[in-house]
Amino acid sequence: MGLIFWADAMTPMGVAVPVLYVAPVLLFMLGGWYWEPLVVAAGATVLIVAGTYLKPAGELASPGLVNRVLETLVVWISAGIVSRYRWTLVRWAAQHEVDRAARERSMQRLEEIRQALDQAAIVAATDQRGVITYANDKFCEISQYSREELLGQTHRIINSGYHSKDFFRQLWTTIAGGEVWRGEIRNRAKNGTFYWVDTTIVPFLDASGKPRQYLAIRSDITQRKRAEAKLAEQSALAQLGQLAAVVAHEVRNPLAGVRGTLQVLRSRAASSESDRSVMDAMIARLDVLNNKVEDILRFARPRSPVLERIDLKSVLVDAAHSAMASAGPSCPRIDVPSNAPPIVGDREMVRDVLLNVLLNACQSGTSEPIEVWVTENAGMTVVEIADRGAGFAEQDPERLFEAFHTTKKSGTGLGLAIVRRLVLLQGGEVSLLSREGGGAIARITLPSATTP
Amino acid sequence: MNPTSSCGKFRGGRTEIPASIVVIDDEPLVRWSLVAGLRQAGFDAVPAATFEESSARGQRAPDIVLVDVRLGGRDPVNLMEQIRSFAPGSRILLLAVEGQDVPLSGWSDVDVIRKPFDLAAVVRRVEHALACPPHDVKMAV
Numbered sequence: 001m002g003l004i005f006w007a008d009a010m011t012p013m014g015v016a017v018p019v020l021y022v023a024p025v026l027l028f029m030l031g032g033w034y035w036e037p038l039v040v041a042a043g044a045t046v047l048i049v050a051g052t053y054l055k056p057a058g059e060l061a062s063p064g065l066v067n068r069v070l071e072t073l074v075v076w077i078s079a080g081i082v083s084r085y086r087w088t089l090v091r092w093a094a095q096h097e098v099d100r101a102a103r104e105r106s107m108q109r110l111e112e113i114r115q116a117l118d119q120a121a122i123v124a125a126t127d128q129r130g131v132i133t134y135a136n137d138k139f140c141e142i143s144q145y146s147r148e149e150l151l152g153q154t155h156r157i158i159n160s161g162y163h164s165k166d167f168f169r170q171l172w173t174t175i176a177g178g179e180v181w182r183g184e185i186r187n188r189a190k191n192g193t194f195y196w197v198d199t200t201i202v203p204f205l206d207a208s209g210k211p212r213q214y215l216a217i218r219s220d221i222t223q224r225k226r227a228e229a230k231l232a233e234q235s236a237l238a239q240l241g242q243l244a245a246v247v248a249h250e251v252r253n254p255l256a257g258v259r260g261t262l263q264v265l266r267s268r269a270a271s272s273e274s275d276r277s278v279m280d281a282m283i284a285r286l287d288v289l290n291n292k293v294e295d296i297l298r299f300a301r302p303r304s305p306v307l308e309r310i311d312l313k314s315v316l317v318d319a320a321h322s323a324m325a326s327a328g329p330s331c332p333r334i335d336v337p338s339n340a341p342p343i344v345g346d347r348e349m350v351r352d353v354l355l356n357v358l359l360n361a362c363q364s365g366t367s368e369p370i371e372v373w374v375t376e377n378a379g380m381t382v383v384e385i386a387d388r389g390a391g392f393a394e395q396d397p398e399r400l401f402e403a404f405h406t407t408k409k410s411g412t413g414l415g416l417a418i419v420r421r422l423v424l425l426q427g428g429e430v431s432l433l434s435r436e437g438g439g440a441i442a443r444i445t446l447p448s449a450t451t452p
Numbered sequence: 453m454n455p456t457s458s459c460g461k462f463r464g465g466r467t468e469i470p471a472s473i474v475v476i477d478d479e480p481l482v483r484w485s486l487v488a489g490l491r492q493a494g495f496d497a498v499p500a501a502t503f504e505e506s507s508a509r510g511q512r513a514p515d516i517v518l519v520d521v522r523l524g525g526r527d528p529v530n531l532m533e534q535i536r537s538f539a540p541g542s543r544i545l546l547l548a549v550e551g552q553d554v555p556l557s558g559w560s561d562v563d564v565i566r567k568p569f570d571l572a573a574v575v576r577r578v579e580h581a582l583a584c585p586p587h588d589v590k591m592a593v
Contacts, residue, residue, distance in 0.1 A: 245551070252549040256567035257481025263571045264488040290550075290568055297551050
């Protein structure tokens with residue numbers, strides 16, 4: 001500014017001088033604060049006034065003064081414009097900062113909500129065609145699939161085959177129409193086990209109102225479903241038990257009369273040999289009928305188990321002998337392990353269970369030996385009976401344990417149902433698995449005897 | 453349910469005066485077959501549809517009363533007391549359907565035959581009951 005003042009004072013530049021003073025004011029366009037051009041303008045004003053008096057004597061005072069008033073006006077106008085420009089810039093930057101912080105805060109809040117949701121729920125997102133685009137840890141955990149396996153797939157990968165086509169059609173109609181769908185779904189994990197989820201699917205629409213993506217939020221309700229199923233089963237069984245007891249009594253009483261009468265008639269000398277064989281067949285049929293009644297009663301109304309420490313090995317050997325005896329020559333060899341730990345159970349019931357499962361293995365149509373494996377795990381003894389037979393076609397092995405569900409031509413369809421009933425009564429579990437390389441494995445878990 | 457023969461062998465029935473048995477059951481075929489089967493085995497068996505019928509007919513107390521545990525919808529304990537007063541010296545064999553509860557914990561000298569039965573087995577149980585003094589017979593439920 002000193003240089004400009006010197007030039008101003010030394011040379012008669014006339015109207016060109018204000019340009020020199022405007023230059024530093026304009027410099028503040030590039031930086032600094034919005035009020036600084038005003039300070040510079042004030043300084044320039046002082047210098048212009050001072051310059052008027054310091055001018056060499058040769059110049060006319062009056063036009064110079066007029067000139068300098070115009071100079072000052074130009075300097076102040078440009079300072080005003082620059083500072084206004086700066087002020088707008090500063091305001092804009094501040095506003096921008098506020099917006100950015102707000103955006104960051106809301107992003108952070110969203111992230112927190114997502115984290116909380118991921119902790120609390122099974123979350124998945126799909127595109128409009130149902131292809132999975134996001135899967136959280138809980139989803140991977142419950143489905144037992146890795147994220148890589150899930151992404152790019154549709155939810156068909158975890159379909160358990162339990163729900164009807166109509167069920168899923170109704171689901172898709174709802175969400176494709178932009179409505180939220182809620183319901184309970186049974187899914188299948190990678191290892192074939194089932195889990196139930198309470199599901200909410202929210203469609204997100206694009207500008208044209210068509211779903212752009214779907215977000216599924218689910219919670220695991222397997223335990224609740226299991227408890228509900230158990231309660232329903234118990235009450236159904238209690239009713240069935242009462243009914244069966246009444247029917248059994250009503251059937252067995254006359255059955256006893258008919259059987260006894262047939263025996264008397266058969267023993268009479270008057271009857272011929274062929275009559276006697278017919279009567280023998282009738283008596284045999286009556287005994288089969290009585291056994292079926294017994295089966296229904298055992299399933300619907302089993303006695304309370306008498307739990308005691310039992311030698312699993314001897315029960316296994318006993319059951320294997322009985323199975324081979326009643327299945328006849330069609331039964332392959334049964335390999336019973338040479339050692340088995342003692343367990344806690346009802347001897348007769350455990351024998352019944354093992355016999356039933358071994359008989360199933362015998363009748364599975366294999367000539368390869370049936371293998372029996374016994375392992376211990378966390379206070380439970382696991383008995384696995386593995387055959388190389390036809391296996392089972394049922395997609396859902398649980399259904400094989402349902403009463404009256406049978407794939408055999410003869411039989412009441414109660415064998416496995418009784419097995420499960422008896423095992424549950426003794427605090428155990430039973431499941432059927434497909435064996436790798438063909439065949440089936442029946443896995444019976446019973447409490448180990450802890451004290452020697 | 454193999455009756456032990458530890459309490460001596462039954463020697464009556466076929467050769468001497470036959471042991472008398474009353475069979476009381478509401479189901480006619482049960483009654484008929486038991487009577488016929490026991491008669492074939494040499495016993496003096498008579499049928500009765502109701503308790504009253506058998507007590508009205510009886511000149512002498514039978515050796516054995518073979519009776520349905522819920523005869524005419526009666527309470528078993530009540531039934532036992534009635535038989536005891538009507539035939540104090542008789543042995544009682546109860547007929548009960550398989551799986552049916554027999555709430556007679558205090559009556560240790562009572563044997564139970566399950567329906568449906570095999571006639572040969574019934575005859576064995578009757579012979580066993582005749583051969584054994586009452587206190588030796590264990591209740592088999």
